[in-house]
Amino acid sequence: MQLQSEENRVFVADGMKKVVAEVTFPAVGEGLVDINHTFVDESLRGQGVAGQMMQAVADQLRQQGKKAVLSCSYAVKWFEKHPEYADIKSPVES
Numbered sequence: 001m002q003l004q005s006e007e008n009r010v011f012v013a014d015g016m017k018k019v020v021a022e023v024t025f026p027a028v029g030e031g032l033v034d035i036n037h038t039f040v041d042e043s044l045r046g047q048g049v050a051g052q053m054m055q056a057v058a059d060q061l062r063q064q065g066k067k068a069v070l071s072c073s074y075a076v077k078w079f080e081k082h083p084e085y086a087d088i089k090s091p092v093e094s
Contacts, residue, residue, distance in 0.1 A: 001049065003056050008033065010053045010060070012044070020044055023053045023075075025061075025068060032090055033061065035068050035075040054078045058085045 004011055011022035020041040025033040035057065040050050054075060061068055067090035070076045079089055 001044075003053060005056065005060065010056045012049065012053070021049050021053060023050075023057050023072075025057055028069065031066050033066055033068050034071050036071045038072050038074040050074055051078065055082075058082070058088055061088050 001012055004013060008026050009022060009024050011019050014020050019039075021044055022037070022039050023035065024037040025035045028034045035054075038050050038054070057068075058079075062085070066088075068075075068088055069090045070079060079085060
């Protein structure tokens with residue numbers, strides 16, 4: 001499994017180029033994104049794929065100096081379990 005990255009999106013595609021997992025985080029302001037969607041196909045569930053994608057998103061945002069609001073319930077839970085990424089969370093409520 002290889003994570004791929006596009007602007008405001010981290011995803012996994014299968015051999016047929018079908019998206020089987022993704023996290024989206026559109027821009028909502030200057031230096032601010034909204035992590036608004038996490039999807040993992042049933043075939044990949046329970047393998048830590050969502051966590052790997054969320055960590056890739058957090059690392060990317062940190063490198064870019066961006067903050068995130070969290071409207072995705074998985075993102076909220078992930079950030080609660082990873083306080084080392086608290087600097088990325090925006091104090092702005094989504």
